Structure formats: C-alpha cells, structure tokens
Amino acid sequence: MRFETSTIKDIAKALGLSTSTVSRALRDRYEISDETKKVVLAYAEKVNYRANPIARSLKERRSYSIGIIVSEIANNFFSQVINGIESIAYARDYHVIIAQSHESHKQEKLNVEHLASRSIDGLLIALSSETQDIDYLRDLYGKGLPIVFFDRVPDNFETHKVIANNFKGSFDATEHLILSGKKVIAHLTSSETLSNTKERLEGYKAALAKYHIEFNPEIVKYCQHGGMHNIELEQAVKELLPLKPDGIFISSDRLTTGCIMALKKTNPEVAHKIAIAGFTNSNLVELFSPSLTSVKQPAFEIGQVATELLISMIEAKRPVTEFETRVLDTELVKMQKMLGNRFL
Amino acid sequence: MRFETSTIKDIAKALGLSTSTVSRALRDRYEISDETKKVVLAYAEKVNYRANPIARSLKERRSYSIGIIVSEIANNFFSQVINGIESIAYARDYHVIIAQSHESHKQEKLNVEHLASRSIDGLLIALSSETQDIDYLRDLYGKGLPIVFFDRVPDNFETHKVIANNFKGSFDATEHLILSGKKVIAHLTSSETLSNTKERLEGYKAALAKYHIEFNPEIVKYCQHGGMHNIELEQAVKELLPLKPDGIFISSDRLTTGCIMALKKTNPEVAHKIAIAGFTNSNLVELFSPSLTSVKQPAFEIGQVATELLISMIEAKRPVTEFETRVLDTELVKMQKMLGNRFL
C-alpha cells in the first residue's frame, strides 16, 4: 500500500528539462529564467507537487523537526506549553514530535534517545522529577544536538533555559496566605532535586521571613514522583495534618489537584478549613471545591520563547556560546469569593 | 552544527567489508555467515551505530510514523487516547506526530495535508466539530493513505472506526437523571453533524421514551464549535434556563466543564439546583462543584484499538477491504454523596 506522488524527476521528464533546473525553479533560484520558472511552477501546481521532505532531510542532514519531552501531556501546564511551541514551530515550518516521560527517568532517557535517532534537529525538554543524571543529554549536546530546557532545568548545563519566575510566584502565593490570616503554612512540593522545587522553596521562605514567621522544615513535604502516585500524596497529607497547618502552599500543577483530592478523600472534615494556594494552570479551578488560590504560569509564552531560542540555535551558522535564561512572570489568581462556594 | 554518527559505510570500511554485507548482517538476514554477523554486530555495538531512519524511510518509502489529529490535547479524553496510541505505536516501533485542529475545519485540513506531505504512514483522526466536508480525506485515502477514525467518525467513509458506545452511555446517564427524580431533562450537545452527537441524542431519547417522558426538541441545545468559545455556552445556558430544567445531560468533555462554568458564572443561584450528567474524562471531577455524574469513555483503549487497526492496515500486504467499527463500553460514575459537597 503505497503513496504515489509526483517527483521532481516526473516534472523534468514531462517538461523536457533536467532535474536540476526543475529543482532550482521550484526553489526560486536566481539562475533560472523567468520563463522556465513559470512553466515549471505552473506544471508543479497542476500535478500538485509536494517536495518529499524525507529526501530533502537526507540531503540536507536535518529533519525540520523538534522533539519535545514533558512528563505528561494530560497536564494543563504542559499542554499549554505545547500549544506555544507549536505556534512558533509551525510558523517556521518545523514539526514537533511529543514524547512523555511520565516522570520516569528511564522513560525520559529512552524517549530522548529514540527522538535523537529519529534525527530531530533540536530538543525541548522539561526534566522528569526523577531525573538527576543528565549525562546522556550532555552527550547528545556534545555531539551537536541543540537543547533548550524549560520549566524544570538543570543548573549545571550551559544552554538556553526558559522558566517562570518561580521565586516571585511562590512569594506572592505564600504572602497571600499570610495576609489572609494563616499562621501555619505548610509547603508541599516535588522532588528536591528539581530546579523549580528549589526556587519555589526559596520564595516560600522569603515570604515567611518578610512577615517574621519562622521557617519550619518539618512542615515541608517532598513528593519524589511529583504526585504521579496517589499514595505519595496521601502519605504526605497524612504526615502534614498532625502539624495542624491552616494553609498549604503547593508547588506544582499535579500536586495541587492531587493534594486537594487526597485531602477530600482522607480527611474531608478538615479539607475546607485549610486554605490552599498552589501552582496550577488548570482552566477548571473555578469549579474546584474547596476553592484555591492559584499561581498560573505563562505556559504558552514559555513554549514560544523556548522554541524561538531553540530554532535560533538550530539555524545558527556557528556554535552558540552565549546563553540566556529567560524568566517569565507568573500570575496570582486569588480564590473566588464565597459566591462560587455556595453550591453544595 | 551537525550531528555526527557512524554509518554503514564507515563500518564497512573499518571491517573491510562491503556495505551490502554490513547491512545484511545488521538486519540479521539469513545469507550471512554467523561469523561475519558476529564481527559486524560487535563493531556496530562498539561505535554505537544507529541506522539513519531518514535514509531508511527514503529507501523503503515509508516513515514509520503515524499522524494523529485531535481537536485539542488539553482535553482529558484526547490526552488519554493519545496515551493509548503511544503505548501501541512505540511498542511496534512507530512514532507519532500529534496535531490539533482546535475544532476548526480549516486547521484540520491544513494539518492533515502537512502531515501527509511529511510522509506519515497512516492517520488517526477525530474530526473537528466543524468538519462536514471530508473529500480531502477521501482523496488521500484514495492515494493510499490508511486512515482510522475514532470518537468522531463520518458515516459515509469505508474504513476502520473506533468509538465508545455512545448510545448506551447516553442512555445510562439520562436514565440516572430520571431515576433520581428529575422531570425536565435538557440536553446540551455539540455540532449536529458529528456522528457521536447523533448517537448520544438517540440514547437520550431512548431513555426518555423508556420512562414515557415526551421528547422536547426545544430543550436540546447544539454548540457548533463544541464549546470552544465561552460565549457559545453562555448563550446556550441562557436559552435553556427559562425552560426550567432540573437536569441536564451533556454530551462532551469540553461542554460539560464549560457548561458548569457558565452556569456558575451567569446563574450561580440556580446552578446547584440542577443535576448534571455529562460525558467527561476529567480526572478532577471529584473536585467539582456542583458535582456531577460523569460518563467516562474508555479513552486509553480507544487509542490502543485504533492504533492496532491502523498498523494492520499499514502493514497489510494487499489493500484491506473488510472494515470494522469497534464499539467500546463507557462507564457511568455517579455523583458522589454529599460528603464531597460539604466543603464550601
């Protein structure tokens, strides 16, 4: 079962020209006379000629495709980032190949290597929460694969990075909890090794410090798998509650929704007494109960900026040596007034 | 900035063999002596040889890639379907390229044609809610591109299709509303032209009929863009409320969440008085307020089955002429008891 299309050779034969002439005419090169160009273009149009991207890739040794690794596409933050990536990539005539790590380092590595063998021209990646060893990425990078990190970035890797202003986002959320009168504010977060975990922890600490609240490490819980497993969350909640928090600041999308879910499931009687502020890009927060204050990341923009940086690396004439880390501001969406809460 | 890897030619030169021999050894063809095979394999391993998939694609005239078109990946149903697709595709050594139609026919067509020109070996597609004209798909199909439809399928196109049991799912949901005492049950649904819109409407009607409730077309509202635009939903809600429904059956993921959102926004005072049952694969329903009864589609399985069917078409020796339509059962998840509703 094959796909029949006309090739440059067919056109050349039909028009009594050489393939080189046809190729050049199609690519609108200056050496070709207007007349020939017109004839070729018209004929190509007529037979609905499409250049075979595979042949071109082989010749030019690049595939016009960008690999994306996220932990999960069923995550509002990441799917919005992907939309941002696509918006730029398609406009520049790249296509994207998406793979999911499901927060597993092994899966991540497998996917990256699979993509690399598929000749992607560049890679956009948000590390899995498990990942600590990034030597395999360094390897590929060393071999010439441009890489741009976003959201979860390693600190010992020299390349472009795009992140949200995690410090400020966390500071704002924590401050909001403090200002609404909460005294014991817990912090639920991902793997300690992730860049944004660290930054968000700092923002949280800074807000506490500003209001002279002592930082209590006991009340900070880490989820190694970023909340991929419910048990992880339930465990964290179980450990947290005895410490009687009246507010929780949560540092990621999955953890935020997962934590509320765990709270409702395990301790419904206290769930509505605890104020929650967390990172999430869910567009359904307005429906949540208990409601929460959310820190929204500029996901779409993160995707766009990362893609622009990546394409600039791919298309750079000479190896890029100056790298930038772009930091984009988050937005604090405060809990809706009781209006929304009246239901049920 | 290039990516340097060793090729078959390099291996051949290093080992003093011909490229044909090396190629055969690597592909484990029978004509090769065990000894040579061993030497080649060992050396290939040593230099970490990876076949260039682009060159192979060119030669074999296929790309080992599958195109996917969905309206949006930021939709639980579709992201679960994609997970199902990936699980099969990767195991069979295909990779997937995902594109989004955003419920726009134009975008859908553009994407499909882009994918086709990228030499995908087959296409998995859920039509956009706008789509009526599928001649362009017929065209590609006629040229030899295998296509499998899922979720939203056209009825006048002979190929494999995979759908949920929309009739039964709708019947169950509607019956559930009736059995919980609702008298005036509205129906909010997508574009009239979509296959599943029709089937779901039939299920709704059948449940009403079973309980001798007269069907009232007035109380059925269609959203042409599947709820992509909020205004569409708010308009529908506005038209529905004067008819005093005490239950609403909603026929798609986006509409379900969108409708609750619109209700809360425009008429918070009645929102909690109306029982809602709707199709949704959101894993966050437990957090919703007002809570709702949901019809969950076997999204992951739909993806798996569709991919198996597609790959069987791709790899078929001769054109496939017998097609099947697989129908998978949905699951009704009833509204949680008031426990969950106590919050807020």
Place this chain on the structure above:
DNA sequence: AAAAACTGTGCAATCGTTCCCAAAAACGTA
C-alpha cells in the same frame, strides 16, 4: 574582432540504506 563576462541549463555526485544481480568461495559428487 578577439577576449571577457554573464545567462541559463545539464551532468553527476551526494546524503545513508536496501536489495537485485552477479561473482567468488566452499563444498559435494561423479
């Protein structure tokens, strides 16, 4: 009028694989 420059086109190599066809090597049989 000869030399130089410019136009427009074609030839052929190339990208990395695969595979048809033939050649060489190894073996068996008469």
Place this chain on the structure above:
DNA sequence: TACGTTTTTGGGAACGATTGCACAGTTTTT
C-alpha cells in the same frame, strides 16, 4: 579432476532532492 550446488560476499543502482561545476550561447568590454 571437473563440474554442479550451495553459501557467502561485493558492485552498483535505486529512493528524491540539492548543488558544485562545466558548458553552451549570448552579451559586453577592450
């Protein structure tokens, strides 16, 4: 020994596109 078989290997043409180089034919320069 000579011949036919079988097994193993190599040569080289694809796949479809791009591009450096060469070569006509025309125009400009000296």
